[in-house]
Amino acid sequence: MNLRIITILVFCLPLFGYGQDQKAYRIGIDDRLQINFWQETATDLNSVVRVREDGKITLPVIGDITAAGLTTNELAREIVKQMAFYNPGISQATVVVLEYNSQSVVLTGAVNQPGKHSFEHIPNLLDVIREAGGAADSADLSKVTIVRQENGKAKVINVDLLKTIRDGDISSLPQIQAKDMIHIPRSSYGTIQQIGSGPTFRGKNIYFIYGAVGQPGVKDLGEDIDIVDAIASAGGTLESADLKNVRLVMKDVQYSSVLNFNLDNYSKSGRPARYTLKPEDTIIVPFRSSGNGWFSRISELVLPAVITTITTTIIVRELDNNAGE
Incomplete structure (x- = not known):
């Protein structure tokens, strides 16, 4: 039994080391390397070098040696092998990548x-x-x-x-x-503060929430509030809420922008990524389809278009005012 275990270890260790070298970083052109020798008598050979365009480095005593394409362990073994011709007392060296250029x-x-x-x-x-x-x-x-x-x-x-x-x-x-x-690229309309620097739009620290929530309306925007926090502050969602199609209208890009969120999926998987609300963002939580027809959902259907139109008008008016000045 003991003999079998020893035999397995003997054959597995070389394979393990080979696998490590295969996954290790391979030195490239323009990398900066630090090479140290362990022997006290060879410390004057320690060097910091940069890999040239031809893939080689130059070291004391042995001169040029190819480094590009090798792992740090492979290069260290090759350096020791060549150094041993001139100084048999050198048996160990280390190679460290200082800059992965x-x-x-x-x-x-x-x-x-x-x-x-x-x-x-x-x-x-x-x-x-x-x-x-x-x-x-x-x-x-x-x-x-x-x-x-x-x-x-x-x-x-x-x-x-x-x-x-x-x-x-x-x-x-x-x-x-x-x-x-x-x-x-930078947005041609700048940040919220840049767009809202005039008298018309000031980017108030509020957000709007409408649709299938307990307390729709205008809310104060606290620090680092995401869309889930904002809905909770508005009394949470109603049973009739369509959590798969929540929409958010942002004012921080040209003519506003609408994002769609599947909060049903978010509650299960944590996706999509967390979105932090910005001043005057508008959240629209739609109602699930029902037999009452489209008339009962007219506010949900019309509101996003109204908000987007108002936002566009405000931005264009502000830009016109600035041009007039």
């Missing part, structure tokens, strides 16, 4: 920390933007573009990130690749 992307536009950002493993688009400090308040997330070089030509990928956030499904996002350039 080969795995970098560039963010431009309405992002809080534009510029080049490097990753050991490049995450999805949402996480890349989050690592760059998040999108600016004036960002138009419905028109994000990714510019990628393929076969010497620029390929442009358009992404409606606002729809992805609304749906709560990031699986449809394109995979970000090294050297991609991500651009987040």
Whole structure:
């Protein structure tokens, strides 16, 4: 029994180490590496180097050695192997990646920390933007573009990130690749505060809620309130509420924008992602279809159009006033 266990371990350990190397980060062009030797007599050989365009680095004694495409463990073994020809006392070395410059992307536009950002493993688009400090308040997330070089030509990928956030499904996002350039445009109408800087629209700290709720009307907007909190503050939903088709009218983009929320699905899976209300957002909780016909639901059917029309008129009037000044 003991012999069998020992035999299994002997054969499994090399495979385990191989699997680790396969999944480990592979060094790329322009990465910055720190190389240290464990032996006290070799500490003067410790180096910080950058991987050149030819994929090689230069070290004392052994000169040039290929680094690109290797894991840190593979490169360390190769360095020790070549050093041993000149100094047999060197038996161990460590390689650490200080900068993952080969795995970098560039963010431009309405992002809080534009510029080049490097990753050991490049995450999805949402996480890349989050690592760059998040999108600016004036960002138009419905028109994000990714510019990628393929076969010497620029390929442009358009992404409606606002729809992805609304749906709560990031699986449809394109995979970000090294050297991609991500651009987040600014809304041509600016932020809520920029649009509402004139006398007509002031972006009051309130929200509106109508439809199948206990206490519809105008409510004070507290700090960090999401759509679920807002409905609860309005007395919750009625039994006749259609939770699968809740709508929200925002004023922070051109001519307003309407988002659809499936709160029935949200209560079960936590999706879509949490949405924090902004000043003068309007929530519409529709009634489920019934035999009473469309007349009993006229306020629900007409109200969204009225709100959108009023919002559009206010924005256009404000812009006209500013132009006149």
